[in-house]
Amino acid sequence: MGEEIRIGVYVCHCGKNIAAVVDTSTVADFASSLNDVVVARENTYCCAETGQAQIRDDIKEHNLNRVVIASCSPKLHEPTFRRTVTEAGLNPYLMEMVNIREHCSWVHMRERDAATKKAMDLVKMGVAKARLLQPLSDREVPTTKNALVIGGGIAGLQAATDIANAGHRVYLVEKAPTLGGKVAQLSGVSSDHQSPECLLIPMMTGAIIHPNIEVFTNAEVKSVDGYIGNFKVRIIKHPRYVKESCILCGECSAVCPVEVSNEFNAGMDSRKAIYLPFEQATPSTYVVDMKHCTRCGLCVESCPVNAIDLEDREEELELEVGSIIVATGFESFDPRNKPKYSYSQFKNVITSLQLERMLDPEGPTGGKPLRPSDGRKPTKIAFIQCVGSREEDGNQYCSKICCMSTIKQAKTLKTLFPEADITVYYRDIRLTKKELEKMYREVREAGVLFVRGDIKEVSETEGNNLLIKVHSETLNRMISRDIEMVILAVGLEPCIDGNLIKEIIKVPTGTDGFFMEAHPKLRPIDTVIDGVYLAGACLSPKDIAESVAQASGAAAKVCGLFSKDRLKLDGIISKVDPDVCIGCGICIKQCPFHAIIEEEIEEEKKAKVVEAACKGCGVCAGACPTGAIEAFSFTTEQLHAQIDAALEENPGEKIIAFCCNWCSYAGADFAGVSRLQYPTNVRIIRTMCSGRLSKDIILYAFEKGAGMVLVSGCHPPGDCHYVSGNYRCEERVNSLMKTLPKKGIDPKRLRLEWISAAEGVVFQRVTKEMAKELNDVKG
Numbered sequence: 207m208g209e210e211i212r213i214g215v216y217v218c219h220c221g222k223n224i225a226a227v228v229d230t231s232t233v234a235d236f237a238s239s240l241n242d243v244v245v246a247r248e249n250t251y252c253c254a255e256t257g258q259a260q261i262r263d264d265i266k267e268h269n270l271n272r273v274v275i276a277s278c279s280p281k282l283h284e285p286t287f288r289r290t291v292t293e294a295g296l297n298p299y300l301m302e303m304v305n306i307r308e309h310c311s312w313v314h315m316r317e318r319d320a321a322t323k324k325a326m327d328l329v330k331m332g333v334a335k336a337r338l339l340q341p342l343s344d345r346e347v348p349t350t351k352n353a354l355v356i357g358g359g360i361a362g363l364q365a366a367t368d369i370a371n372a373g374h375r376v377y378l379v380e381k382a383p384t385l386g387g388k389v390a391q392l393s394g395v396s397s398d399h400q401s402p403e404c405l406l407i408p409m410m411t412g413a414i415i416h417p418n419i420e421v422f423t424n425a426e427v428k429s430v431d432g433y434i435g436n437f438k439v440r441i442i443k444h445p446r447y448v449k450e451s452c453i454l455c456g457e458c459s460a461v462c463p464v465e466v467s468n469e470f471n472a473g474m475d476s477r478k479a480i481y482l483p484f485e486q487a488t489p490s491t492y493v494v495d496m497k498h499c500t501r502c503g504l505c506v507e508s509c510p511v512n513a514i515d516l517e518d519r520e521e522e523l524e525l526e527v528g529s530i531i532v533a534t535g536f537e538s539f540d541p542r543n544k545p546k547y548s549y550s551q552f553k554n555v556i557t558s559l560q561l562e563r564m565l566d567p568e569g570p571t572g573g574k575p576l577r578p579s580d581g582r583k584p585t586k587i588a589f590i591q592c593v594g595s596r597e598e599d600g601n602q603y604c605s606k607i608c609c610m611s612t613i614k615q616a617k618t619l620k621t622l623f624p625e626a627d628i629t630v631y632y633r634d635i636r637l638t639k640k641e642l643e644k645m646y647r648e649v650r651e652a653g654v655l656f657v658r659g660d661i662k663e664v665s666e667t668e669g670n671n672l673l674i675k676v677h678s679e680t681l682n683r684m685i686s687r688d689i690e691m692v693i694l695a696v697g698l699e700p701c702i703d704g705n706l707i708k709e710i711i712k713v714p715t716g717t718d719g720f721f722m723e724a725h726p727k728l729r730p731i732d733t734v735i736d737g738v739y740l741a742g743a744c745l746s747p748k749d750i751a752e753s754v755a756q757a758s759g760a761a762a763k764v765c766g767l768f769s770k771d772r773l774k775l776d777g778i779i780s781k782v783d784p785d786v787c788i789g790c791g792i793c794i795k796q797c798p799f800h801a802i803i804e805e806e807i808e809e810e811k812k813a814k815v816v817e818a819a820c821k822g823c824g825v826c827a828g829a830c831p832t833g834a835i836e837a838f839s840f841t842t843e844q845l846h847a848q849i850d851a852a853l854e855e856n857p858g859e860k861i862i863a864f865c866c867n868w869c870s871y872a873g874a875d876f877a878g879v880s881r882l883q884y885p886t887n888v889r890i891i892r893t894m895c896s897g898r899l900s901k902d903i904i905l906y907a908f909e910k911g912a913g914m915v916l917v918s919g920c921h922p923p924g925d926c927h928y929v930s931g932n933y934r935c936e937e938r939v940n941s942l943m944k945t946l947p948k949k950g951i952d953p954k955r956l957r958l959e960w961i962s963a964a965e966g967v968v969f970q971r972v973t974k975e976m977a978k979e980l981n982d983v984k985g
Contacts, residue, residue, distance in 0.1 A: 211242040211337050214270040215329060216261060218252040218277035220307055227311035229322040233276065236326045240333050244268050252277050258290040265294035272336040276304040276329050279875045280892075281734075281867075282725060297341035299777060299839060304332035308878030309890055313970075320886035327852055327889060334847040342777030342838055347818055349435040350528040351768045352377065356427055356707065357533035359387020360750060361742025361757040363409040365531045368761035370418035374768050377525050378413060379422045379441055381703065384487035385410045387535050391470060393565035393573075394614065395750055403486055405750075410488035423489060426703075428522075430530070430711050431799075433821065434737030435773040439525045445518035447480075447494035452513040454482065458492060458505035466498050468570075472560040474578070475570040480505045480514070485568055529737045529764040532713065532721065533757060534701040536743040539594025539601070541694050547593060548664040553579040554672055555664060555692045558589075558611050565618060575619060577691050579670040584626065584691035587619060588674055590661055591632040595697030603718055605697035606747040609636050612695050613645050620652045629655045629687065631676055639749075659685075664692060698747040709924030711738055714869065716964040720746050731760045734868055734963070735927070739763050778822035778839045778894065784812045786834035793826035793835055796897075798929035802826060823928035824898030828938065840893050842903060849907050852889040857911030861888045861976050863918065864904070866896045868927040870918035870961040870969065877966030884970045885977035887913075895919065897931025901942045904956065905949070913980045914955045916972065921960040932960065954979065 215237040219225035230248050238246035245264050249257045252275055264270060273296065275287050280303040288298035306325045314321035351374050355366045358380030366376045378385075385406075389395065392402045413419050425443040432438045448458075464479035479499040482492050494505075494516070506514045538559055541549035549555050554577050556564075567573035577584050589612045595605040609632075616628055635656070637643050650656065659676040662684070667673050672689045700719035708715055713733045714722045721744050724732040731739050739760040742753040767773070782793075782802075789811030794802045801819035804811055813835070815826075824837030833842060853860060865871035871892050877884065893899060896919025907915050917939055919932045926932040939958045946953045957976060961968050 209271065211272060212244045212268065212270050213242045213272040213274060213333060213336055214245040214261070214264050214268065215240075215243055215247070215274045215333065216252050216257070216276065217246070217248050217306075217329070218257070218275065219248065219250045220278060221251065224277070224307050224311045227315055227318055227321050228306060228325045229318065232322055233306075233325045233329060237274075237276075237329050237333065240330060242272075242337055243333060244270060253283050253286055258286075261287075261290055262294040265291060265296050271296065271300060272339060273301045274304060274329065274332045274336050275301065276306045276325065276332065278307040279305050279309075279878075281872060281875060282728070299342040300336075300339050302332050302336040302339060304328045305875075305890070308875040312878035312881055313884055314886050315881065315883065317886055324886050324889075330854070331848045331851040331889065331891070334851040335844045338841065338844045338847055339839070344774040344777050345779070345817060346772045346774055347435055349768060349770060349773050350437075350526050351375070352525070352527045353764050353768075354379065354427075354437070354439055354525060354527040354530045355533060356530065357387070357535055357742070357744070358382070358385040358413075358421070358423065359533060359535045359742065360389045360406070360409070361535070361753040362387070362531070362533035363413055364754045364757035365533060365741050365761045366413055366419055367409065367416065368758050369764050370416050372761075372765045372768075374418060374765065376419045377422065377527065378419055379425050379427055381424070381426050382483070383424045383446065383493040384483045384489070385413060385421065385423065386486075386488065389750060390484060390486070391472070391559060391562060393562045393569070394618070407486055410486070414488055421489070422523075424493065427707070427710060433775065435528045435767070437527045437530060437737065439527055439530075441523050441525065443521040443523060445520055446491065447496065447514060447516055447518045448492045449513040449515065450489070450491060451511050452491040453511055454490060454492070455510060456482075457508040457510065458514060461504040461508045463502065463504065464498050464500060466495065471563045471570045472557065474560055474563055529739070529767050530711065531739045531741055531757075531760045531764065532707060532711070532733075532744055533741040534703055534707060534744040536698040536700065536747065537702055539605075539696040539699050541593050541696055544593060544600070546661065546663055547590065547692075547694055548666070549694060552664070552666045552670070552672060553577075554584075554670055554690065555694065558608070558615065558693055558695045561615055561693050565615070575622065577670070583623060585623070586627045586688060586690045587629070587693065588687065588689045588691075589616060589628070589630045589693045589695055591630065591695045593694040593696045594699070596633060601697055601699065601718065603747070604636060606636070606638070607749050608695040608697060610639070610642055610749065612693075613637065613642060613649055615693065616654050617645060617649050617652070620649065620654060627655075628653070629657055631657050631659055631661055631674070633658070633660070698743060701744055704744065711735060712868075712925065712927045713738060713740075714872070714925070714963040720744065722963060731756055731763065734872070737767065776822070778837070779817055779820040780815050780822065780824060780826050780835050780837045782813045782815055783834050783836070786832050787812045788832055788834070789813065790831065792829050792831065796829040796934055797826050798823065798931060821928060823895040823931050824893065825895060825928060825931045825934050828898050828900045828903075829934065830900075837894070837898055840898055842900075845891065845893070845903055846906055848891050849910055849912075852891070853907070853910045853912055858913045859887055859980070860912060861885075861914045861916060861973065861980065862907045862912045863888050863890045863916040863973070864896070864899055865890050865892055866919040866931075867892055867894045869920035869925060869963050870896075870959070872963035873918075873961040873965045873969045875966075876964060877969045880966045882966050882970040884973040887977060887980075888973050895926070895928045895931035896935035897928060899935055899938065901938050904939070904942060908946075908949075908951050908955070914957065914976050916957050916959060916976060918959045918961045918969075918972075921962055925960075925962060
């Protein structure tokens with residue numbers, strides 16, 4: 207006789223987040239009427255200790271062997287509730303979460319009755335799946351106690367140093383020829399204009415000489431494979447063409463005939479094709495820019511220690527690490543993308559970074575902020591704020607440091623040129639640190655004028671002077687000012703390597719291009735990839751102090767991970783039934799991780815899953831022609847049960863949406879977080895990967911009467927967290943499209959969409975379009 211199924215259902219109010227829209231009492235009463243449900247309760251906050259205590263007590267008192275929690279997204283509290291049921295003696299994989307917040311109350315805020323009916327459907331689907339859940343065991347794997355830090359700016363340096371000081375090996379990879387990042391270009395880094403060298407030099411040299419840190423400059427990450435505790439990383443170390451025996455004499459640079467724009471000085475002077483990036487560059491050796499080198503050989507002839515080798519070659523290395531910190535920083539906005547500011551058109555329009563280089567004693571003007579056109583001291587200076595930030599037709603986010611930078615620079619200019627007329631044109635002044643508010647008042651008292659308005663045009667007048675036209679919000683009219691030098695306070699943009707890192711590590715980015723954290727409040731430095739963390743401005747615009755704090759936080763996460771010799775990986779893997787397997791080998795070819803091997807059982811070829819290598823994507827299960835492979839927690843029977851429950855009533859009016867865990871399900875979550883409203887007839891079924899879906903599962907939804915079916919996953923080519931799962935899904939959907947007409951099903955009722963974790967608006971648009979098409983067909 208089989209096990210008696212005893213299910214407890216808990217409907218969370220989440221304060222008013224759910225209960226203000228969904229009639230939770232009605233949902234709980236409905237749940238109590240479902241077969242096998244022994245207990246059904248409401249709870250104000252299921253995640254609170256009192257809520258968890260009630261669940262634990264009920265498991266013991268009512269001998270529950272399945273638990274369904276209708277609350278928020280499993281991406282937020284699934285670990286919490288797994289731990290809760292485990293503490294009560296229940297296997298953690300016998301708990302199922304139903305998302306009635308992000309996928310219901312938050313996206314149907316003005317449709318209380320329909321939202322309540324949808325919540326009832328979702329609970330019914332959760333209960334249907336819960337009946338079929340099986341206990342699973344976590345896997346244990348050894349931990350590789352080495353860390354990879356990508357990015358050698360101040361965040362990367364801090365993270366690497368913290369981890370190394372804890373006794374762990376760190377590989378620090380920086381794409382530039384030197385450590386230091388953007389901070390190295392600043393003339394001052396605080397309200398008292400402290401030299402950045404005071405911060406950076408000890409950190410850079412400390413990293414180079416630290417026995418636990420191996421630094422790779424002029425290098426980049428090419429691939430990352432594996433999982434938390436056991437990543438395999440390939441890096442390419444590009445040639446410097448100059449050996450470590452370089453004595454910094456500069457003879458090579460002196461004879462080099464090639465001059466190119468100096469990126470370190472923001473293009474305000476030139477450098478040679480063989481050069482030292484800046485005086486304190488670390489490693490302290492020259493480097494050859496082979497993009498501009500003519501291979502004339504003069505540098506080789508001039509070097510007194512034979513340190514130059516123009517035949518140097520790149521080197522590929524493979525590293526084994528247990529955790530990764532991404533600290534790739536940011537790029538400055540290019541104001542040439544906003545023609546109204548006339549940057550690069552007129553010499554006396556410069557950026558805030560160029561002013562920083564001017565103010566540096568080792569910069570292009572020796573620390574004197576002079577007009578580029580004629581080298582004169584400017585007497586009328588204007589700062590223009592929010593260039594490349596907070597714009598409707600561009601970057602809509604605030605870059606956070608621009609106001610701070612302008613206040614600091616205006617104070618410095620007023621100190622250098624007390625009689626100068628300095629004006630700051632702004633939308634809003636945003637200063638988040640206490641010392642900056644004080645400096646802002648000091649600058650105003652010193653005579654710096656602040657004008658609130660919208661810049662319309664910057665033009666040039668006689669003598670290379672400038673004319674600014676601005677619509678003053680205070681006066682509500684256009685005003686014009688003659689200016690001798692304009693400084694554009696440019697915003698921050700995602701690092702240009704962000705898309706490459708995104709493809710390699712599968713860390714999603716938001717619509718703004720910055721990397722996305724796993725949760726903005728509860729997991730602000732974690733990513734959706736276990737063991738991969740974020741630090742610094744690659745996550746969002748931030749200042750030095752925040753970047754350093756975040757780097758130390760990420761390092762602490764890594765050290766916590768390394769405190770254990772073995773790590774637990776979840777039990778969601780695939781398994782082969784050898785009695786059903788016919789040894790065709792399709793699963794072996796389709797597995798993205800080479801986690802399936804061939805073995806012989808009684809002289810017959812059978813497939814076998816290597817459990818330690820399996821990621822649980824289920825691509826193999828979606829491909830198996832005989833159903834011999836099942837993906838635990840997402841079995842065919844469980845998916846069928848959810849479809850049956852969703853379509854039990856009015857099936858032709860409903861849209862079944864299969865969403866992959868990492869991207870499209872998270873995208874639907876983001877639609878909820880953003881309160882993007884869409885039709886109430888969408889029923890979401892989560893899979894780990896879109897590649898888990900077989901043609902038969904999709905067809906089953908149509909056979910049960912679904913009005914439409916949405917299959918959604920990660921964007922190709924590089925976003926799929928299981929490498930090629932989305933391509934496998936696409937192949938099956940395209941094949942199914944051709945056979946649907948033979949079964950009397952209009953192919954227009956099936957839709958394949960790629961939706962990222964940041965594309966809540968895309969999920970909203972797609973579901974709205976599908977609902978309209980469904981209504982048009984019915985109408």
